[in-house]
Amino acid sequence: MSIKVKNLTYTYSKNTPFEKIALNNINLEIKSGELWLFVGHTGSGKSTLINTFNGLLIPQQGEVYIDEESTKSKEIKIKDIRRKVGIIFQYPETQFFLPTIKEEILYAPKNFNVNIDKKEISFYMQLLSLPYEYLERSPFNLSGGEMRKVAIISVLSYKPEYIIFDEPTVGLDYSTRESVFNTIKQLNKMGKTIILSTHWISEFLELKPNVLMLKDSKEAFIGSFDEFITLDYNILEDSGIILDEKLDLYRKTIIHKKENIKNKILNI
Ligand SMILES: Nc1ncnc2c1ncn2[C@@H]1O[C@H](COP(=O)(O)OP(=O)(O)OP(=O)(O)O)[C@@H](O)[C@H]1O
Numbered sequence: 574m575s576i577k578v579k580n581l582t583y584t585y586s587k588n589t590p591f592e593k594i595a596l597n598n599i600n601l602e603i604k605s606g607e608l609w610l611f612v613g614h615t616g617s618g619k620s621t622l623i624n625t626f627n628g629l630l631i632p633q634q635g636e637v638y639i640d641e642e643s644t645k646s647k648e649i650k651i652k653d654i655r656r657k658v659g660i661i662f663q664y665p666e667t668q669f670f671l672p673t674i675k676e677e678i679l680y681a682p683k684n685f686n687v688n689i690d691k692k693e694i695s696f697y698m699q700l701l702s703l704p705y706e707y708l709e710r711s712p713f714n715l716s717g718g719e720m721r722k723v724a725i726i727s728v729l730s731y732k733p734e735y736i737i738f739d740e741p742t743v744g745l746d747y748s749t750r751e752s753v754f755n756t757i758k759q760l761n762k763m764g765k766t767i768i769l770s771t772h773w774i775s776e777f778l779e780l781k782p783n784v785l786m787l788k789d790s791k792e793a794f795i796g797s798f799d800e801f802i803t804l805d806y807n808i809l810e811d812s813g814i815i816l817d818e819k820l821d822l823y824r825k826t827i828i829h830k831k832e833n834i835k836n837k838i839l840n841i
Contacts, residue, residue: 574604574605574640574734574766575602575603575604575605575638575640575641576601576602576603576626576637576638576639576658576735576766576768577601577602577603577636577637577638577641578599578600578601578602578622578625578635578636578637578638579600579635579636579637579638580598580599580600580634580635580636581596581598581599581600581622581625581632581634581635581636581637582594582596582597582598582599582632582633582634582635583595583596583618583621583622583625583630583632583633584633585621587633594790595618595621595790596618596621596622596625596632596790597789597790597791598635598791599618599622599635599787599791599792600792601785601792601795603735603766603768603783604766605734605766606761606764606765606766607766607767607782607783608761608766608767608769608777608780608782608783609767609768609769609782609783609784609785610769610770610771610774610777610782610783610784610785610798611623611768611769611770611771611785611787612770612771612772612774612784612785612786612787612812612813612814613786613787613788613793613812613813614788614811614812614813615813617787617788617789617790617813618787618790619739619770619787620663620739620770622787623660623737623739623768623770624660625637625644626639626658626660626735626737626768627654627655627657627658627659627660627737628644628651628654628655629660631644631645632644632645639654639657639658639735640657640734652685655685656685656687656731656733657733657734657735658733658734658735658737659728659729659731659733659735659736659737660728660737660739661724661725661728661736661737661738661739661741662739663739663740663741663743664743664744665721665724665725665727665728666712666717666720666721666723666724668724669712669713669720669723669724671712672711673708673709673710673711673712674707674708674709674710674711674712674715674723675708675709677712677723677727678694678708678723678726678727678730679730680727681727681728681730681731682730682731684731685731687730687731687732689730689731689732693730694708694726694730697726697729697730698726700755700756700759701722701725701726701752701753701756702722702752703719703722703723703726707719707723717744717745718745718746718748718749718752721741721745721749721753722749722752722753725738725741725753725756729760734765734766735766735768736760736765736766736767736768737767737768737769737770738753738757738767738768738769738770738771739770740770740771740772741753741757741769741771742754742771742773750773754773754776754777757769758776758777758780761780762780769782772813772814772815773814773815774798774814774815774820775815775816775817775819775820775823777798778798778802778819778820778823781797781798781799782798783795783796783797783798784796784797784798784800784801786801786808786812788811788812793808793811793812794808794812799827802820802823802824802827803824803827803828803831
């Protein structure tokens with residue numbers, strides 16, 4: 574089970590004066606159970622790539638395979654891809670349209686024919702620290718952070734195999750951000766495949782995620798977290814990540830360890 578990207582190129586407004594290559598020959602494989610961080614400056618192509626994973630965008634060149642089936646295949650139903658690949662878009666709360674939180678949460682499972690029981694809803698609400706009593710409330714009368722949490726639950730509720738978070742913490746305060754990141758970590762520990770586009774990567778170093786860095790629509794780096802974090806400072810700056818104290822200390826420790834090993838080898 575995997576998402577495979579082969580020689581993917583995506584161009585907006587192709588053959589018009591506004592033509593823009595947003596992805597240029599991307600290759601990638603995301604295996605079941607993995608955690609991936611997508612980093613890169615604004616406009617580098619992260620959202621475009623994410624939107625090809627559930628058939629929202631179909632590549633003009635190259636392929637995206639979801640569990641070995643190309644999103645271009647005539648046999649594949651877009652609804653089946655959407656069921657498998659759940660995306661939490663930026664500002665997902667703008668898509669609310671039902672009168673109660675309960676109805677918002679149950680809408681997608683009904684649409685995709687997925688069963689969800691009270692216990693599971695309660696589990697997700699607890700995970701995101703939302704009181705169960707909120708279910709009967711209107712989603713429009715919540716704080717911005719609470720709305721974001723409801724929007725996240727309304728994707729988790731249909732149990733997609735792959736869960737993609739496209740900058741899920743934009744505009745949130747520190748404590749809501751922590752709550753969202755803890756939920757993401759918990760879901761990955763439970764075996765869920767997670768792809769997360771974010772600038773806040775220090776939160777995830779314990780989980781040893783994989784990192785894809787995009788720059789000017791191209792892959793600038795693909796590899797392990799430790800390889801990524803030991804790249805030169807100017808490359809890290811180019812990736813748009815927030816290099817906080819914790820992350821910088823971790824970086825220095827890894828570099829120090831690598832140098833020690835090199836010295837030991839030289840002394841043999
Ligand atoms: N609908 C569109 N039509 C034309 N160009 C677009 C469209 N959407 C995105 N682009 C352009 O494609 C490039 C990649 O955009 P994309 O949104 O994928 O980047 P991003 O890395 O996700 O940025 P951000 O972090 O700001 O969301 C940018 O130059 C952007 O202006």
